[in-house]
Amino acid sequence: MATTVITGIGELTTNDDALGTLADAALVLDGDRVAWVGTAANAPDADERIDVAGRAVLPGWVDSHTHLIFAGDRTAEFAARMAGRPYQAGGIAVTVDATRAATDEELAANLRAHLDEAAAQGTTCAETKTGYGLTVADELRSAKLAAAEADEVTFLGAHLVPPGTDADSYVDLVCGEMLDAVAPHVGWCDVFCEHGAFDAEQSRRVLEAAKARGLGLRVHGNQLRQGPGVQLAVELGAASVDHCTYLSESDVDALAGSETVATLLPACDLSTRQPLPDARALLEAGATVALASNCNPGSSYTSSMAYCVTTAVLQMRMTVEEAVRAATLGGAKALRRDSGEGAVGVLREGARADVHVLDAPSTTWLAYRPGVPLTHAVWRKGRRIR
Numbered sequence: 561m562a563t564t565v566i567t568g569i570g571e572l573t574t575n576d577d578a579l580g581t582l583a584d585a586a587l588v589l590d591g592d593r594v595a596w597v598g599t600a601a602n603a604p605d606a607d608e609r610i611d612v613a614g615r616a617v618l619p620g621w622v623d624s625h626t627h628l629i630f631a632g633d634r635t636a637e638f639a640a641r642m643a644g645r646p647y648q649a650g651g652i653a654v655t656v657d658a659t660r661a662a663t664d665e666e667l668a669a670n671l672r673a674h675l676d677e678a679a680a681q682g683t684t685c686a687e688t689k690t691g692y693g694l695t696v697a698d699e700l701r702s703a704k705l706a707a708a709e710a711d712e713v714t715f716l717g718a719h720l721v722p723p724g725t726d727a728d729s730y731v732d733l734v735c736g737e738m739l740d741a742v743a744p745h746v747g748w749c750d751v752f753c754e755h756g757a758f759d760a761e762q763s764r765r766v767l768e769a770a771k772a773r774g775l776g777l778r779v780h781g782n783q784l785r786q787g788p789g790v791q792l793a794v795e796l797g798a799a800s801v802d803h804c805t806y807l808s809e810s811d812v813d814a815l816a817g818s819e820t821v822a823t824l825l826p827a828c829d830l831s832t833r834q835p836l837p838d839a840r841a842l843l844e845a846g847a848t849v850a851l852a853s854n855c856n857p858g859s860s861y862t863s864s865m866a867y868c869v870t871t872a873v874l875q876m877r878m879t880v881e882e883a884v885r886a887a888t889l890g891g892a893k894a895l896r897r898d899s900g901e902g903a904v905g906v907l908r909e910g911a912r913a914d915v916h917v918l919d920a921p922s923t924t925w926l927a928y929r930p931g932v933p934l935t936h937a938v939w940r941k942g943r944r945i946r
């Protein structure tokens with residue numbers, strides 16, 4: 561198998577505790593794995609040599625929260641929001657109608673286009689969710705289409721109670737026939753635990769039914785107000801609780817004392833005119849923080865992880881190092897892919913060869929030059945895709 565040495569790296573962010581951040585570094589890729597990391601002067605020979613002329617290199621972004629099985633767009637809803645209307649999760653039903661009406665080919669092409677758009681900006685590992693189908697047949701087809709393309713797939717049948725349906729009967733359907741159909745195609749189950757969507761008891765039922773089928777858990781929680789999402793996620797050992805916009809002190813303490821990652825979605829908070837989450841409180845308490853795009857047509861229509869990092873630094877008082885780590889290793893932890901052979905979000909021997917080269921001398925430029933596209937080159941599983 562061909563090997564490649566990437567040399568002339570001005571700043572190499574490895575996210576590996578022993579390696580740290582290296583200057584004048586090099587990286588060897590062998591097939592789909594990282595084979596060697598160290599200083600350029602000590603780099604072994606390889607079949608191909610690429611000199612990145614002092615640029616910064618980091619692991620590819622790990623986007624642990626997207627909703628990319630959808631059709632249509634919600635431009636009018638966005639414009640109304642910018643004119644002062646509040647965000648209402650009920651807009652999800654508009655996307656549900658468009659998604660049900662789309663063909664498999666249309667949904668697959670839309671998913672592929674968004675994953676390619678993200679990859680061109682340095683995203684090399686992405687999770688995506690179902691949740692715009694909300695019938696057994698539509699959730700099943702969403703799960704199958706997602707499984708063909710995304711690194712990780714999450715079942716979100718409990719995204720919204722379909723209009724005109726009794727909530728408890730819908731939860732019965734999700735916990736029974738829908739999970740039975742979808743579980744073989746997904747690794748995760750999520751629930752939108754929020755006023756107007758699913759309450760604590762309904763959310764618990766969905767999560768326990770998923771756990772009984774061997775799925776990992778994640779929760780949409782505390783997006784629009786304080787609520788039970790964070791505590792439920794921690795109690796049930798969810799890998800992540802996503803949004804975390806409105807946290808009480810006991811929510812922060814619960815996250816800090818747990819393995820549950822607090823996944824922050826700043827692009828969504830800006831697009832829905834919500835406050836930004838208190839990342840500093842979480843970090844200072846010792847919680848693990850991830851940043852993700854939440855790319856979806858309603859609340860956050862961006863695939864740009866760089867935008868999330870820039871926002872986290874400029875407006876959430878995260879340092880560049882904290883924000884970059886949250887958007888790479890933090891996402892990997894949220895997906896439980898941060899260790900062992902083929903780990904993502906980290907550059908060390910044996911990790912997946914997912915490499916992002918910036919057209920910048922350091923990652924600091926992600927915040928220093930906000931809005932400027934800085935992706936120079938990207939390798940995913942050892943294959944150069946940009």
Ligand code: NIG
Binds near residue numbers: 649828859
């Ligand atoms: O994470 N909060 C629930 N789900 C999505 C919103 C999806 C939509 O508005 O279409 C979110 O923001």
